[in-house]
Amino acid sequence: MYSYTEFDDAFLAERNAQFRAQVERRIDGSLTEDEFKPLRLMNGLYLQLHAYMLRVAIPYGTLNGRQMDQLAMIAERWDKGYGHFTTRQNIQYNWPELRDVPDMLDALAEVNMHAIQTSGNTIRNVTADHFAGAAADEVADPRPVAELIRQWSTDHPEFQFLPRKFKVAVSGAPHDRAVIKAHDIGLRIVERDGALGFEVIVGGGLGRTPMIGKVLYDFVRSEDLLPTLEAIVSVYNLLGRRDNKYKARIKITVHENGIEDIRARVDARYALIRAQFTGVDQQMLARIEADFAAPAFVEKSIAPFEAAYTNDPVFRAWADTNVDAHRAPGYAIVSISLKAHGATPGDATADQMRVMADLARRYAHDELRISHEQNVILPHVHRADLPAVHAALKDAGLGTANIGLISDIIACPGMDYCALATARSIPIAQEIATRFDALKIEHDVGPLKIKISGCINACGHHHVGHIGILGLDRAGVESYQITLGGDGTEDAAIGERAGPGFSADEIIPAIERLVMAYLDLRQDPSETFLATYRRLGLAPFKSALYPEAKADAA
Amino acid sequence: MPKAFKPSVVTANALLEGDVVYMGASGWVRDLAQAEVLTDEADADIRLIEAQAQADTVVGVYLAEVDPDGPTPTHFREAFRAKGPSNYAHGKQETA
Numbered sequence: 299m300y301s302y303t304e305f306d307d308a309f310l311a312e313r314n315a316q317f318r319a320q321v322e323r324r325i326d327g328s329l330t331e332d333e334f335k336p337l338r339l340m341n342g343l344y345l346q347l348h349a350y351m352l353r354v355a356i357p358y359g360t361l362n363g364r365q366m367d368q369l370a371m372i373a374e375r376w377d378k379g380y381g382h383f384t385t386r387q388n389i390q391y392n393w394p395e396l397r398d399v400p401d402m403l404d405a406l407a408e409v410n411m412h413a414i415q416t417s418g419n420t421i422r423n424v425t426a427d428h429f430a431g432a433a434a435d436e437v438a439d440p441r442p443v444a445e446l447i448r449q450w451s452t453d454h455p456e457f458q459f460l461p462r463k464f465k466v467a468v469s470g471a472p473h474d475r476a477v478i479k480a481h482d483i484g485l486r487i488v489e490r491d492g493a494l495g496f497e498v499i500v501g502g503g504l505g506r507t508p509m510i511g512k513v514l515y516d517f518v519r520s521e522d523l524l525p526t527l528e529a530i531v532s533v534y535n536l537l538g539r540r541d542n543k544y545k546a547r548i549k550i551t552v553h554e555n556g557i558e559d560i561r562a563r564v565d566a567r568y569a570l571i572r573a574q575f576t577g578v579d580q581q582m583l584a585r586i587e588a589d590f591a592a593p594a595f596v597e598k599s600i601a602p603f604e605a606a607y608t609n610d611p612v613f614r615a616w617a618d619t620n621v622d623a624h625r626a627p628g629y630a631i632v633s634i635s636l637k638a639h640g641a642t643p644g645d646a647t648a649d650q651m652r653v654m655a656d657l658a659r660r661y662a663h664d665e666l667r668i669s670h671e672q673n674v675i676l677p678h679v680h681r682a683d684l685p686a687v688h689a690a691l692k693d694a695g696l697g698t699a700n701i702g703l704i705s706d707i708i709a710c711p712g713m714d715y716c717a718l719a720t721a722r723s724i725p726i727a728q729e730i731a732t733r734f735d736a737l738k739i740e741h742d743v744g745p746l747k748i749k750i751s752g753c754i755n756a757c758g759h760h761h762v763g764h765i766g767i768l769g770l771d772r773a774g775v776e777s778y779q780i781t782l783g784g785d786g787t788e789d790a791a792i793g794e795r796a797g798p799g800f801s802a803d804e805i806i807p808a809i810e811r812l813v814m815a816y817l818d819l820r821q822d823p824s825e826t827f828l829a830t831y832r833r834l835g836l837a838p839f840k841s842a843l844y845p846e847a848k849a850d851a852a
Numbered sequence: 853m854p855k856a857f858k859p860s861v862v863t864a865n866a867l868l869e870g871d872v873v874y875m876g877a878s879g880w881v882r883d884l885a886q887a888e889v890l891t892d893e894a895d896a897d898i899r900l901i902e903a904q905a906q907a908d909t910v911v912g913v914y915l916a917e918v919d920p921d922g923p924t925p926t927h928f929r930e931a932f933r934a935k936g937p938s939n940y941a942h943g944k945q946e947t948a
Contacts, residue, residue, distance in 0.1 A: 325868070327908040345911055347933055348943040349870040378942055393942065396868050642939045713929060714937035722932075724939045774927050 299362055299665070300445045300589045302410040309453075310407040313414065317341045318400035325397065340420075340458075342413025343399055346717050352391045352399060353416040354406060358426035358444040358468070359387035359668040359675075361411075363655035366666055368409040370651035376402050381651070383636060383644040385708055385759055386465075387425045387668045388416055392715055414452060419460045421451035421531065425467045427475045428669035431590065432631050432677035434623040438487045438494050440470035442587040443523065446579060450524055457531055461538030462546035464531065465503075472788065477670060479511045479790035480504050480762060482548045483530060488517060495519050500530060500560065501552030504756035508792045509549040512557045514564065520583070525575045529567035533560065593663035595626040598682050606685040613688050615741070616699035621684065624677075632662070632676040632687060633669070635698040635706065639735040643709040643727050644672030653694040661687050670759075671708055673701065704746045704813065705731035708759055712752025712769060713776075719752035721769025721776040722802075726750055729806050734813070743813055746827045749784070762786035764828045765812065766793045767805065778805040780812075782839055783831045794836055796843055808843055815842030857893035859920045862903045863933070864910035872933045872944070873910060875903050880910065882944065884934040889920045 317337070324334040338344075342353040354369070361369075369389055373381045376398045377391040384390055394402060406412055416423055424444045431439040447466055451457060457464070467481040478484025484499035495517045502511025518526050530548075537555065539545040552560050606613045622631040634654060637643050646654070654674055658666045661683045667675035679687055691697040700706045707730060710716065712723030727750055734740050749763030753770075760766030766781035777799035784793030800808045813827075819838055820830045831839065841847075861884070862875035873880040874887035881887060890896040896915055903913040916933075917926045925931040936943025 331867075331907055331911050345865055345870055347929075348872060348936060378940075394870075396870065645939075713932055714939055722938060724937075728939070771929075776928060 299360060300441075300586055306410065307407070310410075310412055313341075313412070314400060314403045314407055317403060321396060321400055336418070339417040340414070341399075341403065342416035343394075344417060344717070346392070346715050347713070348715065349393045350396060350399070351715065352394050352402060352413060353384075354389045354391070354411060354413045355416045355423040356387050356389060356411075356668050357448050358424055358430065358441045359428050359670075360426075360430070360441060361666050361668070362664045363659040363666070365409045365411055366651050366655035366658065368405060368411070370648035370655070372402055372405055373648040373651070375405075380645050380647045382642070382711065383646065383668050383672050383674070385670045385672060385710070385757060386416075386423055387428075387670060388423055389668070390711070392711075417463075418458075419462050419464075420458050421447075421454065421460075421464045421466060424448050424451070425465070425476060425481075425670060427469045427471060428667040428671075428675050429475055429622065429631055429677065430470060430667070431592065431665075432624050432629075433471050433473075433475075434625045435473055436471045436625060437489055438470045439590055440468040440476075440485075440487055442583060442590050443485070443487070443496075443520075444468045445586045445590075446524070446583050447527065449582065450527070450579070457535065460531070460535055461540045462543065464534070464548070466527075474786070474788040474790070475669075477759065477762065477786040477790070478502070479788075480508075480759070480786060481511065482534075483527065484511050485523075490517050493519070496523055498526060498530075501549045501557070502790075503547050503549040504759060504761045505547070506544055506754050507547075507549065507553075508756065508761040509553065510790050510792065511549075512552060514557065514561055521575075521577065521580050522572075524579045525568055525572045526564070528571055528575075529564045532567050532571070533563045537563070592626075593665070593678055595629060595678070596680065597628060598680060600628055600681040603681040603684050606688075610685075612692075612699075613685060616688055616697060617684060619699045619703060619741075620701045626678070628680055628682070630679050630681050630684060632679045632684070633701045634674040634676065634691060634696050635700050636673050636696075637700055637706050637731065638695055638698045639700075639705055639731045640728050641731075642724050643707050646674070650694050650696055653690060653696065657687055657690055671706065673706070700740065702745045702747070703740050704734045704743050704748060705740060706747070707731060708747075708749040708763070710751050710753075710757035712750075712758075716752060716757075718755060719769070720754070720771040721752050721778065723750040723752040723758055723767075723769055726767060726769070726778065726802070726805060730809055733806055733810065737810075739813075739817075742823070743817065744823065744826055746813070747786075748809070759786060760784070761792045762790065763793060764831070765809065767809075770799060772799065776802045778802070780808065780843065782812075782836060783828065785828060796836065796840055797847075798844075811842045811845070812839055815839055857896065858917045858926075859889050859891045859923070860896055860915040860917050861887040861889060861923060862896075862899050862913060863887075863916045863930075864903060864913040867909055867911055870911075875899060880906075884918075884923060884925070887918075887923060889918060889923050890915075891920065
């Protein structure tokens with residue numbers, strides 16, 4: 299992991315002291331709310347429906363046991379004993395009080411964490427593949443370059459007041475686990491003639507106008523990456539639609555100007571600024587890469603794993619769904635589900651955080667990752683240790699075997715917490731998970747991604763859900779619109795709207811009809827929901843969703 | 853045609869705690885049942901201005917429509933604000 303320098307520590311201390319003074323001035327009346335709001339947002343502090351919310355960055359989703367323990371301590375001391383892991387690899391505390399936030403930030407700084415640029419019209423927390431450094435299909439670990447981008451973008455003087463927020467995601471593998479095509483800039487590490495470089499994708503994004511990003515450059519050399527990023531953001535900063543916040547994202551800029559025009563402008567800007575990048579960034583990158591050296595993997599028998607897999611069906615079910623291939627022999631990647639049936643997606647109690655921290659230290663080379671799917675990853679676990687890890691997770695209520703299945707739902711906080719939301723997301727996710735658990739068909743249904751957003755801003759990524767659910771306010775009543783066929787991987791696609799929305803009472807039966815129709819329509823159990831949808835299109839699923847319309851037409 | 857005024861309460865979030873507050877007859881209260889129901893538009897405008905002047909105490913002041921019987925919220929958003937989230941017994945329901 300990246301180790302902070304004295305410069306990093308001093309920067310955080312100074313920044314926190316500055317914010318502490320700003321909070322004091324707000325409380326004593328020296329600052330108005332209009333003056334204070336942009337300052338608190340620059341430090342990740344929102345005012346939500348019931349309370350303040352502090353959004354803490356977990357850069358590229360990576361943290362260690364000490365950091366997870368500190369997150370648990372903060373949850374207990376200044377919040378209500380839990381935290382909410384988000385689709386942006388952040389953790390959110392839902393109940394802090396204003397005067398406590400400076401102390402929370404100081405506690406975060408003790409473990410090299412912060413809330414800088416988790417809000418505001420700036421380059422947000424850089425996200426990455428949650429299997430980074432471990433995945434069997436990885437070309438290179440994306441985290442060193444993500445850290446370099448974090449350092450370049452933090453407090454970048456030109457990019458603190460962009461037209462809108464700006465999101466960068468990095469993947470180091472051909473299989474996209476970071477949804478890079480739905481980010482303002484998506485980077486994929488690729489190899490050409492033995493050298494590593496970057497495919498640069500721009501103009502993706504969900505929200506009000508969902509768009510899949512376009513390839514700006516198919517190969518950018520490592521030493522040219524930062525000047526390229528600087529040129530892109532600079533062009534966007536100039537062209538972005540500041541007249542209309544709904545049109546202010548780079549996806550609109552790319553759409554309105556065309557990718558060729560954007561490329562020409564970026565090329566021109568790049569030519570102007572390239573000389574400013576003297577190679578210091580590459581020296582920094584080399585130091586960062588050393589920090590991300592692979593742990594010392596050990597060789598030992600996997601007999602305990604094989605015995606448990608043969609003899610314990612509960613362990614086998616968990617291993618089949620929650621364990622992925624690792625690049626090192628004998629090792630595995632463990633995904634810890636924060637989606638127990640009926641639980642709030644992404645929430646973990648302080649005790650659960652401590653269990654995960656302890657497991658990371660004991661069995662996973664002290665590494666944890668947060669996934670954009672709101673789960674926690676132990677990236678380097680020897681297969682021999684999987685039975686012990688599973689037993690500890692079960693005891694902590696973290697042993698749910700549902701990764702990638704119908705109850706592994708992404709859900710934004712929705713109107714239960716968020717001031718922007720137009721309907722609730724969490725109860726819908728809870729009810730779907732509970733219903734399919736009762737039906738006992740979750741494993742038979744197989745891979746199926748349901749994603750729920752409580753408003754058009756799409757924090758729940760509903761556009762790229764195989765089944766997407768969007769909560770809306772229809773004349774003072776919560777209404778849920780379904781989209782089908784979305785995909786957040788390298789084959790990224792925006793889901794197709796199925797038809798009129800459903801009330802809160804109608805949405806669970808509608809999802810059940812949809813899934814039952816899939817079970818009838820699939821060629822065999824190996825054909826996934828998404829594959830069946832792509833083969834047959836919307837019509838048969840629409841008929842299942844709206845049987846009355848079918849009867850009326852007959 | 854301008855929208856007809858409906859009975860409302862003045863609501864906001866407390867500056868220090870962030871939680872939902874309502875303007876009562878003699879100050880800010882936490883419980884919607886103790887809020888002052890405004891049935892006259894001119895009175896409501898005056899109370900709104902008075903509330904907005906208390907920026908050292910509250911944030912984001914606005915009028916929320918209510919059914920005066922109670923009063924109770926007429927929109928689900930205000931119902932959630934008055935009660936708390938639906939996944940935990942947190943917020944106002946914690947102490948109700």
